[in-house]
Amino acid sequence: xxxxxxxxxxxxxxxxxxxxxxxxxxxxxxxxxxxxxxxxxxxxxxxxxxxxxxxxxxxxxxxxxxxxxxxxxxxxxxxxxxxxxxxxxxxxxxxxxxxxxxxxxxxxxxxxxxxxxxxxxxxxxxxxxxxxxxxxxxxxxxxxxxxxxxxxxxxxxxxxxxxxxxxxxxxxxxxxxxxxxxxxxxxxxxxxxxxxxxxxxxxxxxxxxxxxxxxxxxxxxxxxxxxxxxxxxxxxxxxxxxxxxxxxxxxxxxxxxxxxxxxxxxxxxxxx
Amino acid sequence: xxxxxxxxxxxxxxxxxxxxxxxxxxxxxxxxxxxxxxxxxxxxxxxxxxxxxxxxxxxxxxxxxxxxxxxxxxxxxxxxxxxxxxxxxxxxxxxxxxxxxxxxxxxxxxxxxxxxxxxxxxxxxxxxxxxxxxxxxxxxxxxxxxxxxxxxxxxxxxxxxxxxxxxxxxxxxxxxxxxxxxxxxxxxxxxxx
Numbered sequence: 001x002x003x004x005x006x007x008x009x010x011x012x013x014x015x016x017x018x019x020x021x022x023x024x025x026x027x028x029x030x031x032x033x034x035x036x037x038x039x040x041x042x043x044x045x046x047x048x049x050x051x052x053x054x055x056x057x058x059x060x061x062x063x064x065x066x067x068x069x070x071x072x073x074x075x076x077x078x079x080x081x082x083x084x085x086x087x088x089x090x091x092x093x094x095x096x097x098x099x100x101x102x103x104x105x106x107x108x109x110x111x112x113x114x115x116x117x118x119x120x121x122x123x124x125x126x127x128x129x130x131x132x133x134x135x136x137x138x139x140x141x142x143x144x145x146x147x148x149x150x151x152x153x154x155x156x157x158x159x160x161x162x163x164x165x166x167x168x169x170x171x172x173x174x175x176x177x178x179x180x181x182x183x184x185x186x187x188x189x190x191x192x193x194x195x196x197x198x199x200x201x202x203x204x205x206x207x208x209x210x211x212x213x214x215x216x217x218x219x220x221x222x223x224x225x226x227x228x229x230x231x232x233x234x235x236x237x238x239x240x241x242x243x244x245x246x247x248x249x250x251x252x253x254x255x256x257x258x259x260x261x262x263x264x265x266x267x268x269x270x271x272x
Numbered sequence: 273x274x275x276x277x278x279x280x281x282x283x284x285x286x287x288x289x290x291x292x293x294x295x296x297x298x299x300x301x302x303x304x305x306x307x308x309x310x311x312x313x314x315x316x317x318x319x320x321x322x323x324x325x326x327x328x329x330x331x332x333x334x335x336x337x338x339x340x341x342x343x344x345x346x347x348x349x350x351x352x353x354x355x356x357x358x359x360x361x362x363x364x365x366x367x368x369x370x371x372x373x374x375x376x377x378x379x380x381x382x383x384x385x386x387x388x389x390x391x392x393x394x395x396x397x398x399x400x401x402x403x404x405x406x407x408x409x410x411x412x413x414x415x416x417x418x419x420x421x422x423x424x425x426x427x428x429x430x431x432x433x434x435x436x437x438x439x440x441x442x443x444x445x446x447x448x449x450x451x452x453x454x455x456x457x458x459x460x461x462x463x464x465x
Contacts, residue, residue: 041446052392
């Protein structure tokens with residue numbers, strides 16, 4: 001084997017080659033120490049995985065899971081569990097996700113100030129894309145548990161959750177109008193300064209260094225929205241708790257922000 | 273689309289029309305594999321069960337947004353992977369926040385963490401040692417047997433990146449397996465090395 005052919009080594013280790021091709025590859029690998037070492041490593045790993053027993057849920061876990069999910073999404077005919085009570089639904093975590101998204105949506109409008117040409121109605125044309133969510137969509141149908149997002153928070157009645165979420169979540173299709181005072185406060189500050197300055201925004205989005213999600217999360221979607229001439233200023237900015245991926249980009253001299261749901265990269269918000 | 277993908281698409285439509293049976297069929301069809309992914313990624317049965325629950329809640333609540341551009345299972349597994357990443361991050365932060373006093377007694381439950389997975393211990397420890405992006409790729413590709421193209425769609429990265437992660441992940445896995453086995457299996461007794 002004259003070159004270190006990774007695909008061939010993988011195919012050989014996985015047993016995907018026909019007998020003749022496999023024999024040829026084996027002979028070639030034998031002439032390449034690095035290839036032979038890699039092949040041995042692949043086989044060791046694959047053998048360990050192949051001999052590992054399959055995992056499966058127990059009957060009780062299946063029943064408990066089914067009950068918890070059915071209750072959470074409002075299927076009323078869920079059967080009662082056979083033994084222990086249903087696993088807790090982590091309302092706190094879900095609520096925290098919704099609250100964090102609301103916080104981001106509440107904070108980012110100020111960014112629009114910096115990218116508009118000014119005027120009293122700067123920002124009033126900012127449109128947030130809707131996600132065509134069902135009425136029971138979790139972000140709007142939950143309330144926050146403890147301030148720290150206690151995972152053991154007691155589930156809230158759906159009606160109370162609806163009322164509180166409706167009051168707390170300013171997620172609308174049109175962002176709030178900006179004010180002259182706000183423009184004065186922000187006057188002379190550029191986008192990056194603003195991005196790094198507000199503690200709330202910093203706390204919400206700063207710990208990108210710990211993000212394990214792929215660094216290119218929703219990059220294609222951002223490109224599609226902002227166009228090929230965009231230059232990413234910051235992003236992907238992914239909140240540590242809630243699934244929101246945001247990009248701030250310079251598009252022909254204008255700062256713009258887009259945010260996506262990382263589950264499917266559907267557009268959540270675009271500013272301006 | 274495969275038969276399974278077609279069946280899933282039909283089940284999602286039926287679920288959105290309010291058929292509880294479709295909900296049950298979707299759960300039964302995918303819960304074990306979602307659990308397998310989460311268990312291998314989180315290596316803790318309780319945490320994996322929580323992640324599975326959160327995954328299905330998210331997916332069913334957003335089912336109306338499923339556009340069918342990819343297979344339902346691809347979307348489901350992508351949500352599962354992201355949920356597990358978030359859960360792992362929360363768990364990591366929770367473990368690192370309260371620094372124990374030096375003279376505190378050792379955590380009696382710490383040793384049970386891997387045991388609770390109830391899988392082959394050396395493999396689980398070796399998987400645990402992998403960087404998360406490699407572990408995720410190996411779990412999806414080699415443990416769950418998903419096609420590289422599917423893994424690429426789940427992770428939202430090019431297929432070449434998936435290949436690279438799987439390749440490097442296997443090598444690291446083999447290294448860690450060798451290290452883990454060394455104390456009880458001296459080199460002279462290794463038969464397949």
